Amino acid sequence: MNMIVKIYTILIALLIIEISDGEPDCKKPCYCNRMKKMAACNSRHLHYIPRLPSYVEQVKFVENNFTHLSRSFFQNLTSFNKINLLNLTDNFVLNISVDAFADFHYLNTLEISKENKLPIFSLKKAFQSLNKSMVNNLTFSGNEWEHLPLDMFIELKLSRIRSVSMTSNSLKDLNGGIYSYLTELKTLNLAHNEIKNINLSGLIVLEELVLIENNIHNVPTWCNSTGDSFVPQLKVLRLDSNSISEMNSSSFKCLQNLIQLRVDYNNFRFLENNTFSDLVKLDRLHFSHITRLKVIQETAFNVPSLKSLYFQNNGFHFDKGNKFNAKTIFSYCPNLTTLDMSSNFLPSMKKSQLLKLMFIPLTKLEKLTLPDTRIRALPFDLFPNMKFLKTLNLQGNFINGWNDSERIFGNKSSLKTLNLQANNIRLVNKTTFPPSILSSLESLDLSSNQFSCTCDQIWFREWIRENFESKSKKNNLTLISYPEKYACMFPSNLRSVA
């Protein structure tokens, strides 16, 4: 008895020592997360940095009232924590002293955003106190900056900065020389600015350039005057949401390592022959929301390396033959494995063989996405040619059925996901899908069709009962949205009976 009491006393004493170990609590207006080693503080009444639990390594201060940032101001963070990420967003900062960051020995990510009263030169001078061998990425967003000083990053000359993001400012140009001090810069994100003029000289090791939503009218020049690339390592380029209206076969010279290109939401009217042909490593192309597109020339998609093409929401009229050549459109990119053509006008009813003509070169497709493309009939002998096709999405078209399902789907199928949601299918019977398809499929969506509950539908009813209502599941097939969206539409007296 005595022994147990003693042990308890010792345990409790140890516990108290543990708790009162000088470890501060995480008090409001701060919130901490021990698992993520994070803290966030948010209050307009907070005008100093409180002590935080020692496990905190990443801090975020949003909407506080800090005004002057100095070395002593950060003392609670730098003396008791090993901070690697410091995020200061919208804290009414007016100035930063030159030595402000001197005691952050572990800082690799610095963000200073939404500070429209902070002079750039104040921040620029403070860069000299950053630990140059640690600091890795910088973010300055929403600061209303229009122009950067030419020597903005001179203090970071010997740093190892790899990523700079200055989104949502009002920058008017991209002058590569400004970044040339950052000799290891791999990622530059200048989305949501007003950039019009671009000079890429000085970005020799850049791998990712993001210029979404700027004021770019012409594709920038990627080659210097001797025909060498300014950005020979560039792998990812995003020019979405600009005002570019023309591209041609010389637009993408000197980007021999580009893997991904996105030019969505621009004003192109013509997609010219060989526009992307210089991009010998291009793997993924996004060309979506180009609503003014009128003509696709014959060898526009002459990109043999291309694996994924996103041509969505262009409202392009593939149903009008004079705007493109069905036979050649995809014959120069036979390596495609993913093709998304959602929301365009594909050839309709009588022209279902045109569909076949378009897609027949694409024998390596694994994922074909064609929702909302006005398809009325499925072509014979097309899908059976796509030996690797795993996912076929035909949602939201006008398909009402087909005969000879083996010629539509083939008798040996790789297909795992088939989506026929919201078409006009009335009847599903024994011959609608070849047995081999039904055994290979993992997901089938026939929801929101126009099912008619007549005697012809009995097979489907029985099949559902056997496969989806009995306890012992016979296969791995999931019938998406069953039973809610499998109501009868005809005859009308049976409407909404499953």
Ligand SMILES: *[C@@H]1O[C@H](CO)[C@@H](O)[C@H](O)[C@H]1NC(C)=O
């Ligand atoms: C450090 O934090 C303590 C309490 O959390 C606070 O009283 C003190 O003023 C802070 N020091 C600085 C320099 O902000």
Ligand SMILES: *[C@@H]1O[C@H](CO)[C@@H](O)[C@H](O)[C@H]1NC(C)=O
């Ligand atoms: C922010 O702090 C300053 C003094 O440092 C004070 O004058 C101002 O009223 C504070 N702002 C708010 C919104 O609390």
Ligand SMILES: *[C@@H]1O[C@H](CO)[C@@H](O)[C@H](O)[C@H]1NC(C)=O
């Ligand atoms: C910093 O905080 C802002 C506001 O919450 C957030 O949008 C941003 O992603 C954060 N940045 C980093 C690097 O954590």
Ligand SMILES: *[C@@H]1O[C@H](CO)[C@@H](O)[C@H](O)[C@H]1NC(C)=O
């Ligand atoms: C800059 O900060 C110092 C204190 O570090 C302060 O005395 C000075 O007035 C500030 N300057 C401006 C322009 O806010």
Ligand SMILES: *[C@@H]1O[C@H](CO)[C@@H](O)[C@H](O)[C@H]1NC(C)=O
């Ligand atoms: C900077 O970081 C390195 C670790 O990468 C460390 O060894 C060095 O002491 C730090 N220097 C300063 C001045 O904090």
Ligand SMILES: *[C@@H]1O[C@H](CO)[C@@H](O)[C@H](O)[C@H]1NC(C)=O
């Ligand atoms: C910032 O740096 C860290 C560590 O070096 C890295 O893991 C992270 O992905 C970087 N963030 C950005 C936005 O590049």
Ligand SMILES: *[C@@H]1O[C@H](CO)[C@@H](O)[C@H](O)[C@H]1NC(C)=O
């Ligand atoms: C681009 O900037 C470099 C310096 O960074 C300069 O030498 C060159 O003349 C500029 N090119 C143009 C076309 O302005």
Ligand SMILES: *[C@@H]1O[C@H](CO)[C@@H](O)[C@H](O)[C@H]1NC(C)=O
């Ligand atoms: C063009 O770039 C190459 C390779 O970076 C370089 O050697 C050459 O001097 C550059 N030419 C001009 C005129 O800048």
Ligand SMILES: *[C@@H]1O[C@H](CO)[C@@H](O)[C@H](O)[C@H]1NC(C)=O
């Ligand atoms: C596009 O290329 C095709 C095939 O090489 C050629 O027949 C056609 O004339 C070219 N179109 C234009 C407008 O140059």
Ligand SMILES: *[C@@H]1O[C@H](CO)[C@@H](O)[C@H](O)[C@H]1NC(C)=O
């Ligand atoms: C097409 O794909 C094959 C295998 O995936 C690859 O070996 C070949 O190099 C690719 N062709 C081009 C032009 O990239």
Ligand SMILES: *[C@@H]1O[C@H](CO)[C@@H](O)[C@H](O)[C@H]1NC(C)=O
């Ligand atoms: C299945 O329905 C189609 C019409 O959609 C019909 O032509 C065919 O004969 C039916 N097959 C069977 C086995 O009932």
Ligand SMILES: *[C@@H]1O[C@H](CO)[C@@H](O)[C@H](O)[C@H]1NC(C)=O
């Ligand atoms: C269902 O899937 C599991 C694992 O994915 C597999 O082991 C099993 O053989 C499958 N059953 C049938 C009937 O295909």
